[in-house]
Amino acid sequence: MSVTLRDLRRCFEGAVPAAIATSSGDGTPNVTKLSHVQFVDDRHVALSYQFFNKTRENILANPRATVEVIDPGTATHYHLYLEYQHTETDGPLFEYMKARLAAIASHTGMSKVFKLLGSDVYRVLRIDAMPGGLTAAAAEGADLLSGLRACLAGLTGSADLAMLLDGVLEGLERHCDIRHGMVLMFDPQRGCLFTVASRGYPESGVGSEIGLGEGIIGVAARERSAIRIGYAVQDYRYVQATRQRFAESGGDIELDREIPFPGVPDANSQLAVPILLDQRLLGVIYVESPQEQRFSYEEEDALSILAGQLAMAIELLARNSEQAAEPVRETVALPQPPVAGSAPVEVRHFAADRSVFVDNEYLIKGVAGAILWKLLSEYNEGGRCEFTNRELRLDVSLGLPDITDNLDARLILLQRRLAERCPFLGIEKTGRGRFRMAVRRPVRLENVARC
Amino acid sequence: MAAMQSESMVLDCRQAAFLLGPVSMNVASRDAALTPSVARAFGCRIAADGRELTVFLSASHAAAVLRDLRAGAPFSVVFSRPQTHESRQIKAHGVRIEPLAPGDVDLIRAYGDAFVAECVPLGYAERFMRGFFVGVADDAVAVTFTPTAMFEQTPGPDAGKRMGPKP
Numbered sequence: 306m307s308v309t310l311r312d313l314r315r316c317f318e319g320a321v322p323a324a325i326a327t328s329s330g331d332g333t334p335n336v337t338k339l340s341h342v343q344f345v346d347d348r349h350v351a352l353s354y355q356f357f358n359k360t361r362e363n364i365l366a367n368p369r370a371t372v373e374v375i376d377p378g379t380a381t382h383y384h385l386y387l388e389y390q391h392t393e394t395d396g397p398l399f400e401y402m403k404a405r406l407a408a409i410a411s412h413t414g415m416s417k418v419f420k421l422l423g424s425d426v427y428r429v430l431r432i433d434a435m436p437g438g439l440t441a442a443a444a445e446g447a448d449l450l451s452g453l454r455a456c457l458a459g460l461t462g463s464a465d466l467a468m469l470l471d472g473v474l475e476g477l478e479r480h481c482d483i484r485h486g487m488v489l490m491f492d493p494q495r496g497c498l499f500t501v502a503s504r505g506y507p508e509s510g511v512g513s514e515i516g517l518g519e520g521i522i523g524v525a526a527r528e529r530s531a532i533r534i535g536y537a538v539q540d541y542r543y544v545q546a547t548r549q550r551f552a553e554s555g556g557d558i559e560l561d562r563e564i565p566f567p568g569v570p571d572a573n574s575q576l577a578v579p580i581l582l583d584q585r586l587l588g589v590i591y592v593e594s595p596q597e598q599r600f601s602y603e604e605e606d607a608l609s610i611l612a613g614q615l616a617m618a619i620e621l622l623a624r625n626s627e628q629a630a631e632p633v634r635e636t637v638a639l640p641q642p643p644v645a646g647s648a649p650v651e652v653r654h655f656a657a658d659r660s661v662f663v664d665n666e667y668l669i670k671g672v673a674g675a676i677l678w679k680l681l682s683e684y685n686e687g688g689r690c691e692f693t694n695r696e697l698r699l700d701v702s703l704g705l706p707d708i709t710d711n712l713d714a715r716l717i718l719l720q721r722r723l724a725e726r727c728p729f730l731g732i733e734k735t736g737r738g739r740f741r742m743a744v745r746r747p748v749r750l751e752n753v754a755r756c
Numbered sequence: 757m758a759a760m761q762s763e764s765m766v767l768d769c770r771q772a773a774f775l776l777g778p779v780s781m782n783v784a785s786r787d788a789a790l791t792p793s794v795a796r797a798f799g800c801r802i803a804a805d806g807r808e809l810t811v812f813l814s815a816s817h818a819a820a821v822l823r824d825l826r827a828g829a830p831f832s833v834v835f836s837r838p839q840t841h842e843s844r845q846i847k848a849h850g851v852r853i854e855p856l857a858p859g860d861v862d863l864i865r866a867y868g869d870a871f872v873a874e875c876v877p878l879g880y881a882e883r884f885m886r887g888f889f890v891g892v893a894d895d896a897v898a899v900t901f902t903p904t905a906m907f908e909q910t911p912g913p914d915a916g917k918r919m920g921p922k923p
Binding site: 321322324325326327328330332333334335336337338355356358359367369370371372373375377378379380381382384386419433435436437438439 | 780782783784785786789790791792793794795796814816817820829830831832833834836838843845847880883884885886887888890891892907909911915916
């Protein structure tokens with residue numbers, strides 16, 4: 306039975322170092338250990354270029370290389386006969402390999418030594434399986450496939466984006482035993498991602514932001530490519546990323562206006578998969594685990610399929626919500642008036658970054674902050690509490706982009722931040738494209754204009 | 757032949773101790789078209805005078821390497837200690853391929869035990885590590901060569917530095 310490159314993907318997890326043989330132009334063979342072989346597609350692998358060494362000198366003179374990889378389950382050895390084609394120094398393949406190399410380096414105590422200079426792409430000419438090894442373990446993946454099927458079935462029938470995203474994370478836990486995860490949506494105006502749904506954390510972290518290129522989520526988003534690592538890497542951890550961003554900004558970013566990223570503090574395995582509609586970035590599904598090597602290529606495949614279907618489900622919901630809003634259902638309970646005699650809430654809005662503080666506690670900023678300010682202003686001026694998504698879309702002062710405005714995601718964000726921080730203010734859905742601002746204490750508004 | 761002799765080197769005690777330790781061993785050669793061949797080796801012995809080194813290859817695992825060596829191609833072998841990443845590469849102009857000598861099977865077994873013991877603390881399952889050695893003792897051959905050069909290959913700034921013999 307001939308072996309395909311795809312069959313060997315688990316040999317490329319970096320669990321067991323590979324070896325590479327090359328030959329100089331004058332025929333002197335060279336052999337060395339190799340930390341990292343990357344599956345590219347059914348005919349190509351990529352090797353990490355970290356130093357200008359003999360191997361590299363040889364492949365530039367004579368493009369043939371032979372690599373021995375080892376199956377981490379059966380210990381079977383395979384020989385891959387390769388031909389060097391080209392080197393990539395940026396883009397998705399490079400970034401994926403950089404993240405994985407950093408994980409391997411950190412795991413093996415080689416962080417100061419391993420640094421990716423390029424991804425050398427090779428065509429695979431032949432694969433030979435060596436005899437020996439152990440009997441293959443029971444086939445993995447069957448459970449994952451049925452789990453994925455159950456997750457996909459859960460995508461249908463969600464009434465709104467909040468249900469859809471919560472359903473995805475709940476499905477991953479129930480059907481795939483993935484217990485820590487979040488969905489972030491992309492804000493193209495500000496070039497960042499914001500957490501809209503999360504599961505498996507003491508604090509939801511809804512509203513926390515990740516810049517493009519920041520950590521594994523930001524890199525996966527920027528490169529529009531899944532990234533998966535199986536060992537902890539300091540550079541890709543988020544507590545670190547936030548602190549670093551603060552340091553690099555020279556303190557310009559005010560940490561008191563940052564919502565902490567939820568994250569497992571000792572995550573060893575991380576997998577970030579972009580949610581793409583064609584090539585348009587909608588967001589990222591991120592899952593993590595304290596266990597090392599928790600996610601394999603199979604989980605990466607499964608989440609990529611899930612993300613693709615999720616993108617279509619999000620698009621479908623967005624199209625539905627663009628249709629005319631439903632009339633207010635008569636059965637909807639009327640809003641409760643503010644409790645008489647309760648102390649007024651101080652709500653302060655800073656126009657510079659459209660951040661909103663409630664009783665001096667940071668709540669939210671950006672478009673979601675502007676929306677809240679608009680809703681509360683109209684409530685205070687005329688007692689208005691019924692609103693439609695459409696009027697928000699048409700309100701230029703909110704600064705929503707013309708297309709892909711993410712309004713639904715921003716409303717979920719606002720709704721959840723309010724539920725967590727200010728239970729006396731609430732956003733309640735009253736029908737498709739409609740919602741109510743529920744205000745249960747008197748509010749006093751103060752706008753701090755731009756300096 | 758005289759030229760080869762002058763290039764040969766003698767392994768000192770420290771070098772010998774490293775090569776005989778719990779190190780992974782990977783060998784390489786190449787064919788006439790300069791296509792490299794690669795295989796794992798399963799232990800080694802060093803001649804009493806420190807001038808000849810023998811590594812044990814599985815005839816089935818290393819079929820391509822042995823084919824190239826029989827055609828007279830040169831040889832390389834890298835020794836790398838999993839716990840420290842300390843690595844050396846040794847080169848030779850050619851090799852002698854012979855059946856195992858008495859005692860070699862015991863050397864292969866002892867090497868296997870030591871290598872497994874080295875790797876288990878790194879998180880590899882013992883059963884998995886034993887899988888490397890399945891069937892090896894049954895078809896192993898002895899590949900003997902005179903080292904002509906040794907290179908530092910521990911990842912880092914000195915990787916690739918020639919350690920001997922002095923030019």
